[in-house]
Amino acid sequence: MSTPDRTANAPPLDQPAFARLPRDTGGPVFAEPWQAQAFAMAVRLSAAGWFTWQEWAQALGEQLRLAAARGEPDDGSHYYEHWLAALEQLVLAKGLSNREMLRERKEQWAEAYRLTPHGQPVELSAAMHGDHAHARVLGN
Amino acid sequence: MTEGKPHVHEHAAGHSDVPSDLTLRVKALESLLVEKGLVDPAALDAIIDAYESKIGPRNGAKIVARAWIDPAFKQRLLNDATAAIAEMGYAGRQGEHMVAVENTSKVHNMVVCTLCSCYPWPVLGLPPVWYKSAPYRSRAVIDPRGVLREFGLELAPEVEVRVWDSTSEVRYLVLPERPAGTEGMGVEELVDLVTRDSMIGAEKLRAHVRGATP
Incomplete structure (x- = not known):
């Protein structure tokens, strides 16, 4: 409990420094459901020991740094996009899934949405006929 | 389940809109992690509920x-x-x-x-x-x-x-x-x-x- 004041560790000045601060009047915690799901997955995986919170902070910090390096304006509104990128990156780094599976599953979900009548709950099975899931996906 | 729905729906005006790339990425990740038993959907819901309404x-x-x-x-x-x-x-x-x-x-x-x-x-x-x-x-x-x-x-x-x-x-x-x-x-x-x-x-x-x- 003896962490010193770390003001000496000033971040580099190459950011769009002195940009105006975004304001926040206490709106909803999550702007969209996917943000809440991504948030909860990171918390659960860390709680289950798949990565430490220190690793998480490093991964998220890295995504924020990359976004700044790409010159993306960071006013906090894209925060959960960086959160999701950090989560995917850690999931891959820890071998919990792989890039191909993520890509393929994303396509299956898109297909499930396309095949499900409006108003019906969208289930992955809509895009997976029997055991061979890809037949329908490739057909589009 | 959407299978076995009357065929007429196939020709009805709207299928579901494909959501944003971000939503699809999250759904992909979540469904894969759930299948592997790495996360439990009920536990995710409990976390979200806590941060939205209790903490x-x-x-x-x-x-x-x-x-x-x-x-x-x-x-x-x-x-x-x-x-x-x-x-x-x-x-x-x-x-x-x-x-x-x-x-x-x-x-x-x-x-x-x-x-x-x-x-x-x-x-x-x-x-x-x-x-x-x-x-x-x-x-x-x-x-x-x-x-x-x-x-x-x-x-x-x-x-x-x-x-x-x-x-x-x-x-x-x-x-x-x-x-x-x-x-x-x-x-x-x-x-x-x-x-x-x-x-x-x-x-x-x-x-x-x-x-x-x-």
């Missing part, structure tokens, strides 16, 4: 109000915030190692996370959008007085500003100064005075804040 800055406000009226608690809070906060029943992720810093007429503390967005979830909930933004993360350290000015707080030159950089291990709670004119107030009334921003050190409390915004 928020009111927890912190109760700690602050108690510290104002209970000197022994205040001393415990400043000596070992983790234990004092746990005593109030607030513990959990991102609150494992808490440090409370007291604002006075001579010292103003403010909190930032220059790396990402480390924040004391159990007492303040999830961080506001400005706390996560690049301008705040960089400017709070370089020019804290300028940042505070933007928040409407002009500090006298003789007030010392201390900026605390949160980490994944240590989180800070600012104990704001009790505003003048609140001597007769009960704890509930005091709790209502304490704002989220004051506990990050981005605001100074005033008694007349109460009722200013209906």
Whole structure:
């Protein structure tokens, strides 16, 4: 409990420094459901020991740094996009899934949405006929 | 299940709109992790519900109000915030190692996370959008007085500003100064005075804040 004041560790000045601060009047915690799901997955995986919170902070910090390096304006509104990128990156780094599976599953979900009548709950099975899931996906 | 629906639906006007790429990525990740037994959807829902409706800055406000009226608690809070906060029943992720810093007429503390967005979830909930933004993360350290000015707080030159950089291990709670004119107030009334921003050190409390915004 003896962490010193770390003001000496000033971040580099190459950011769009002195940009105006975004304001926040206490709106909803999550702007969209996917943000809440991504948030909860990171918390659960860390709680289950798949990565430490220190690793998480490093991964998220890295995504924020990359976004700044790409010159993306960071006013906090894209925060959960960086959160999701950090989560995917850690999931891959820890071998919990792989890039191909993520890509393929994303396509299956898109297909499930396309095949499900409006108003019906969208289930992955809509895009997976029997055991061979890809037949329908490739057909589009 | 959508299978076995009457065939006519296939030709009806609308199929479901394909959601955003971000939504699809999250659904892909979640369904794969659920299949592998790595996350349980009910546990995810419980986490979301907690942060949407149960864990928020009111927890912190109760700690602050108690510290104002209970000197022994205040001393415990400043000596070992983790234990004092746990005593109030607030513990959990991102609150494992808490440090409370007291604002006075001579010292103003403010909190930032220059790396990402480390924040004391159990007492303040999830961080506001400005706390996560690049301008705040960089400017709070370089020019804290300028940042505070933007928040409407002009500090006298003789007030010392201390900026605390949160980490994944240590989180800070600012104990704001009790505003003048609140001597007769009960704890509930005091709790209502304490704002989220004051506990990050981005605001100074005033008694007349109460009722200013209906």
